[in-house]
Amino acid sequence: MTFPIEAVRSQFPSLATTDNGQRRIYFDNAAGTQVPQQTIDRIVDFFERFNSNTGVFNPTSVAVDAMYAEAVAAMADFLGTGDPGEVLLGANMTTLTYQLSRSLAHQFAPGDEIIISRMEHEGNVTPWLQMAEDNDLVVKWLEFDRDSWRVEPASLEPLLTERTRLLALNYASNLTGGVNDVKALTTMAQAAGVIVYVDAVQYASHRLIDVTDLGCDFLACSPYKFYGPHLGVVFGKRARLEALHAYKLRCATDDLPLRFSVGTPAFELIAGLLGTLDYFIWLAEKTGETGERRPQFKAAYAAMGAHEDQLSECLLQGLLSVPGLSLQGAPTLQHRVATFSFTHDRYPASTVAQQLSAAGVYCHWGDNYAFEVARALNLDPHEGVLRLGLAHYNTLDEVDQALEMIKATLAA
Ligand SMILES: Cc1ncc(COP(=O)(O)O)c(C=O)c1O
Numbered sequence: 001m002t003f004p005i006e007a008v009r010s011q012f013p014s015l016a017t018t019d020n021g022q023r024r025i026y027f028d029n030a031a032g033t034q035v036p037q038q039t040i041d042r043i044v045d046f047f048e049r050f051n052s053n054t055g056v057f058n059p060t061s062v063a064v065d066a067m068y069a070e071a072v073a074a075m076a077d078f079l080g081t082g083d084p085g086e087v088l089l090g091a092n093m094t095t096l097t098y099q100l101s102r103s104l105a106h107q108f109a110p111g112d113e114i115i116i117s118r119m120e121h122e123g124n125v126t127p128w129l130q131m132a133e134d135n136d137l138v139v140k141w142l143e144f145d146r147d148s149w150r151v152e153p154a155s156l157e158p159l160l161t162e163r164t165r166l167l168a169l170n171y172a173s174n175l176t177g178g179v180n181d182v183k184a185l186t187t188m189a190q191a192a193g194v195i196v197y198v199d200a201v202q203y204a205s206h207r208l209i210d211v212t213d214l215g216c217d218f219l220a221c222s223p224y225k226f227y228g229p230h231l232g233v234v235f236g237k238r239a240r241l242e243a244l245h246a247y248k249l250r251c252a253t254d255d256l257p258l259r260f261s262v263g264t265p266a267f268e269l270i271a272g273l274l275g276t277l278d279y280f281i282w283l284a285e286k287t288g289e290t291g292e293r294r295p296q297f298k299a300a301y302a303a304m305g306a307h308e309d310q311l312s313e314c315l316l317q318g319l320l321s322v323p324g325l326s327l328q329g330a331p332t333l334q335h336r337v338a339t340f341s342f343t344h345d346r347y348p349a350s351t352v353a354q355q356l357s358a359a360g361v362y363c364h365w366g367d368n369y370a371f372e373v374a375r376a377l378n379l380d381p382h383e384g385v386l387r388l389g390l391a392h393y394n395t396l397d398e399v400d401q402a403l404e405m406i407k408a409t410l411a412a
Contacts, residue, residue: 003307004286009393011036011279019360025398028362030174030339030389032224033205035276039228042275046268053264064267071270072257074277077293079219079235080210085256086241089270092232093201093220094123099247099260100218100234101127104166104195106245110136114166115159115194117142117151118376119173119180122369124199124220128168138163143376149178149330153188160192167196171203171219175370175385176329177339179203186216195240201225205391206308206337208301211235227391228276229269234260304392311390311399312338318403322410328377328385341368341385344410349386355409356386361402363388 009015014034017024026034046067052060054068072084079087090096108114108131116128118141132139140159145152151169167189172179186196197218200209204221211219219235236244238256246259253259280300281293289299312333319327324345330336343349353365366384367374374384388402 001287001303003303003392004283005307005393005395007286008283009395011038011282012393013037013040015393022360025361025394025402027388027390027394027398027402028364029205029391029394030202030225030368030387031364032230033227033391034393035227035229035272036279038279038282039272039275042278043229043268043272046271050271051268054267067271067274068265068267071274074274074293075233078209078277078280078297079221079233080208080212080294081235082212083238086211086235086238088234088236088241088257088260089265089273090232090234090261091266092224092230093199093222093234094127094232096232096234096260097123097197097199097220098127099262100197100236100244101131102247103244105131105135107243108135108137108165111138111163112165113138113140113161113163114168115140115142115156115164115189116168117144117170117180118372119144119151119170119176119178120168120370120372121170121174121199121201122371123201124168124170124197125372128166137165140164141372142167142169144173144178144373148335149173149176150180150335151185153181153184156185156188160189160194164189164192164194167194169196169198169216171198171200171209172206172337172339173329173370173373174202174339175341175368175373175387177202177336177341178330179207179335179337181335182216183214186214190215190217202337202339205389207305208297223273223276226276227279229266229272231266231269231273307392308338308390308394309333311394311396312340314396314399315340315388315390315403318399319406322407324410328379338390339387340389341387343379343383343385347410348380348383350383352386352406352409356402356405359405361405 072087075087076084196216198216200221205225224230284296284299328341349365364387
């Protein structure tokens, strides 16, 4: 199938924005994506017709209740669980992870051990470090391999002991783009009785998650990285969530998934999330998939992934041909997502970022909160990397233009 790039782009109003007559090249997607019209429409529709709190008899409130139930059911299909009670919605990944770390600490005793991979974004590091500090737990670091750019199961094995309670593991790095074999690592950790908490924020932008196949206990992602509003989502196995001490108001419900909903949810954004999921269904239908929601999500992600791979191949080859440029990640498409970071032997990342931004190429620089990754790679702590994150609405033409600007900047 030819990817319907023009139809796709027409769904995203912001892609038509121009600065001095020039279209923006959004290559900052690893930090957050643009949203389709369906998302915007749902948010506007909420404010125009459904703005109400839940739980009472007026029709607006009843509609908001139904919308919330629909959102967690659709997200359950998106994540690959059949149980909407396993889908927690919150402000963002970091807030939910802090909340759950505080709850999980009740199950751990002083001297227990936790393992944190060195591939993590700080959102899957600091909450656990602070939990360990508050509860006298021992922290062990799980290194990633510098050739494969991922955590190898052989590195996990020696860290597992009778006292290990938790593994915090990245699905895809927001700096290197490396993708972990979460299923193999989860199986190994769980065989030792360890709870596995996966950060899938970066992965979810590029590949469809399947929590049932992975078998992990918890998995976090952020809709604003996959064409949705600024929200966080955590999948938790029902038995785990029910057994957790919940930090919630005394009179609030004990029923999942609202058991972990602290205060009034951002209903308008949750409505917007449904719009994003509608968009994937629209895209699936373009590919000919008209069946159930889960196969439609699969079809949409397969189409987006194939298009992104084409762009990635072109960007990767172009970057690798630039003299003095060091790619900080795998030089092939295997086991990686379309997030590319590099350093240059003469130009600091901030200088390159400034030049690209001035030329309309949106990008990010610094450690991008992948603080441990940056340290492990001995990156300049003030400069870090120049990061380009592709999305499925980008084009080959944009990749060519960006490469030209990068080459011109680095040749000057
Ligand atoms: C891999 C990864 N994990 C976690 C986060 C934090 O997500 P949130 O902003 O939803 O807290 C990010 C954000 O950039 C990320 O890329």
